[in-house]
Amino acid sequence: AQTVTQSQPEMSVQEAETVTLSCTYDTSENNYYLFWYKQPPSRQMILVIRQEAYKQQNATENRFSVNFQKAAKSFSLKISDSQLGDTAMYFCAFTLTRGEYGNKLVFGAGTILRVKS
Amino acid sequence: KAGVTQTPRYLIKTRGQQVTLSCSPISGHRSVSWYQQTPGQGLQFLFEYFSETQRNKGNFPGRFSGRQFSNSRSEMNVSTLELGDSALYLCASSPRTVNTEAFFGQGTRLTVV
Numbered sequence: 316a317q318t319v320t321q322s323q324p325e326m327s328v329q330e331a332e333t334v335t336l337s338c339t340y341d342t343s344e345n346n347y348y349l350f351w352y353k354q355p356p357s358r359q360m361i362l363v364i365r366q367e368a369y370k371q372q373n374a375t376e377n378r379f380s381v382n383f384q385k386a387a388k389s390f391s392l393k394i395s396d397s398q399l400g401d402t403a404m405y406f407c408a409f410t411l412t413r414g415e416y417g418n419k420l421v422f423g424a425g426t427i428l429r430v431k432s
Numbered sequence: 433k434a435g436v437t438q439t440p441r442y443l444i445k446t447r448g449q450q451v452t453l454s455c456s457p458i459s460g461h462r463s464v465s466w467y468q469q470t471p472g473q474g475l476q477f478l479f480e481y482f483s484e485t486q487r488n489k490g491n492f493p494g495r496f497s498g499r500q501f502s503n504s505r506s507e508m509n510v511s512t513l514e515l516g517d518s519a520l521y522l523c524a525s526s527p528r529t530v531n532t533e534a535f536f537g538q539g540t541r542l543t544v545v
Contacts, residue, residue: 359537359539417463
């Protein structure tokens with residue numbers, strides 16, 4: 316079974332600073348995707364960034380980047396130049412790319428990030 | 433393109449009743465997945481439908497069921513509601529058979545009293 320662990324229940328950061336959220340996962344499979352989703356108080360889950368396991372290069376989306384360590388099964392999210400609008404719950408998620416697995420996402424418990432002014 | 437639409441947004445039901453939640457995916461998306469979100473258990477996968485067929489199912493009792501229509505709209509039903517069914521129910525749609533990106537609706541907040 317696939318599992319995702321987020322060991323930081325809550326974090327806070329000052330506006331304009333950098334913060335890193337941790338995620339580890341467990342799988343015996345080789346082909347999968349990893350995601351970071353953001354859930355603000357509005358409850359709308361928004362995709363922040365995704366990483367294909369077969370790609371060695373770390374994904375980057377503007378102020379968001381990941382550090383993907385496949386051997387260590389680690390997938391951390393770095394947010395640079397933090398903004399008040401980044402305040403949200405962040406979920407790390409995993410899915411296999413085997414057809415029979417479908418579109419099932421396995422989520423971590425989430426990290427509440429508070430950006431302070 | 434319109435996003436994923438879930439109705440209703442809020443619902444209050446009494447123990448023992450049944451409830452039906454609806455999800456309209458993004459146009460052209462054939463996969464719809466449902467998740468239950470609670471403070472204690474986090475986000476848990478309920479089931480996924482693709483082209484009207486259930487492709488995958490999470491570890492939930494048979495009281496939880498779903499279906500998908502030919503226009504890809506999906507419904508989930510919970511019968512004999514229990515207090516523990518109170519949760520945010522999220523629907524996600526995907527364009528492909530393999531999840532390269534899931535788009536979520538805003539959820540239905542179900543409260544069972």
